[in-house]
Amino acid sequence: MYEHDTIAAIATPPGEGGVAIVRISGADAEAIAERIFIRSGKKSSALRSHTLYHGKIRDPRSQRLVDEVLLTVMRRPRSYTGENVVEIHGHGGAFISRQVLGLVLSQGARQAEPGEFTKRAFLNGRLDLTQAEAVLDLIRARTPKSAELALQQTRGELSNWVQELREELIQILVQVEAAIDFPEEDIELLRRPEMLLRISRLREKIHDILITYDWAKLFREGARVCICGRPNVGKSSLLNALLGAERVIVTPIAGTTRDVIEDSINLDGLPAVLWDTAGVRDSDDQVERLGVSLTREHIAKSDLVLVVLDGSEPLAVEDHKLLGEAAHRKALIAVNKSDLAQRFGAEDLTSFAGAAQVRSVSAKTGQGIAELKESLRNLLLVSKVDAPVVITNLRHRAALERAEASLSRASTSLAEKYAPEFVAVDLNDTRAALDEVTGMIGNSEILERIFAEFCIGK
Numbered sequence: 001m002y003e004h005d006t007i008a009a010i011a012t013p014p015g016e017g018g019v020a021i022v023r024i025s026g027a028d029a030e031a032i033a034e035r036i037f038i039r040s041g042k043k044s045s046a047l048r049s050h051t052l053y054h055g056k057i058r059d060p061r062s063q064r065l066v067d068e069v070l071l072t073v074m075r076r077p078r079s080y081t082g083e084n085v086v087e088i089h090g091h092g093g094a095f096i097s098r099q100v101l102g103l104v105l106s107q108g109a110r111q112a113e114p115g116e117f118t119k120r121a122f123l124n125g126r127l128d129l130t131q132a133e134a135v136l137d138l139i140r141a142r143t144p145k146s147a148e149l150a151l152q153q154t155r156g157e158l159s160n161w162v163q164e165l166r167e168e169l170i171q172i173l174v175q176v177e178a179a180i181d182f183p184e185e186d187i188e189l190l191r192r193p194e195m196l197l198r199i200s201r202l203r204e205k206i207h208d209i210l211i212t213y214d215w216a217k218l219f220r221e222g223a224r225v226c227i228c229g230r231p232n233v234g235k236s237s238l239l240n241a242l243l244g245a246e247r248v249i250v251t252p253i254a255g256t257t258r259d260v261i262e263d264s265i266n267l268d269g270l271p272a273v274l275w276d277t278a279g280v281r282d283s284d285d286q287v288e289r290l291g292v293s294l295t296r297e298h299i300a301k302s303d304l305v306l307v308v309l310d311g312s313e314p315l316a317v318e319d320h321k322l323l324g325e326a327a328h329r330k331a332l333i334a335v336n337k338s339d340l341a342q343r344f345g346a347e348d349l350t351s352f353a354g355a356a357q358v359r360s361v362s363a364k365t366g367q368g369i370a371e372l373k374e375s376l377r378n379l380l381l382v383s384k385v386d387a388p389v390v391i392t393n394l395r396h397r398a399a400l401e402r403a404e405a406s407l408s409r410a411s412t413s414l415a416e417k418y419a420p421e422f423v424a425v426d427l428n429d430t431r432a433a434l435d436e437v438t439g440m441i442g443n444s445e446i447l448e449r450i451f452a453e454f455c456i457g458k
């Protein structure tokens, strides 16, 4: 799978920009650069590593000048890929950067596949798999928090944690292996309870980390909030107030927002998608019925339901119905139109609302909107646990779940006094699952899939 040829690609995004970077990696990177680069000023000495040189790119066949550039050589192993890397920083035009790349390719480099630079960094041991994946998360991060989490992972915090766990696991495994090798030694009475305790501690650690996935996913993908309420309570107005701009057309005719409208807001670093739905009233109108089923679908998919009530009118049957549906979910109740005379208060809702928080707001005047946003954020993040690392990647979660499951089997085998061989099999499964997280044991198909998600040039 691992090719030792020299690869090249434009590392900057397509289109016009200040600078475009052509990146070359591999054994021939420097030789290729020397054939097309005319250095300014004195040229006697060889290029120094990690130094920026000014010069021109020239086609060695036609002697035609292609671009004026800055060029740097980063010799192995102190480079991103761990190989010799050359970067040519040229003028940021799509045509001109393609010309420079074309010249590099004509001199023997191969066009890089998506993510191939990062893949080489992994294969050369510059990054482990969690770090390589974090590079992708970092590129894709849309909020400061998701960038922070990805950056933590690029520094190897997850891998370090997995390594610590692996060390502890190996210590237990050594004892089990000893029991297999020296069956006459009576490890039975002395060690079994101790091993059980150590295994259960390991399981707890893995469990704590697994919980962080849902929490981190909110930051990465955005929390989904479904705004529900009967027509005319002010859902669209509230959505606008939350967005801080007129986005949705507000109309005084009941039942006009039939499609689900989607918009995103930033809740102090937490991205949230808001769905403004049609409500859940019983209706004979087919279009409206469609809207109602869409609402139910969105309620089911959401992380939080924001029930909107009209405080200026008595509670209607539909309101009760909605409150009933929301009672089984994470929900927040906004009593809207607080600028008008109120017909009921938060205390009237306690019997329907269960544990849901109630906030009084006015979409019209903006009263209570900031507090509503704060409550939304707090409620969405309520499951945050204090764990040493946070996992954000589905692949890591799957592997850690397998690690937890095999530890649980090991516990059972030990408790049921099975032969130590069985316990060893389970513990070795755990080790394999942990090694999968960091990529210590690689499945080439998985690797191909991970790196294919990257852009070309990374």
Ligand code: GDP
Pocket (backbone or CB within 6 Å): 229, 230, 231, 232, 233, 234, 235, 236, 237, 238, 250, 251, 252, 254, 255, 256, 257, 336, 337, 338, 339, 340, 361, 362, 363, 364, 365
């Ligand atoms: P939706 O059908 O639930 O989306 O409700 P809309 O947002 O379309 O609002 C229905 C009507 O209520 C419109 O005439 C709004 O101007 C009005 N409205 C919405 N929020 C408030 C509020 O906080 N105070 C007052 N006085 N009127 C509001």
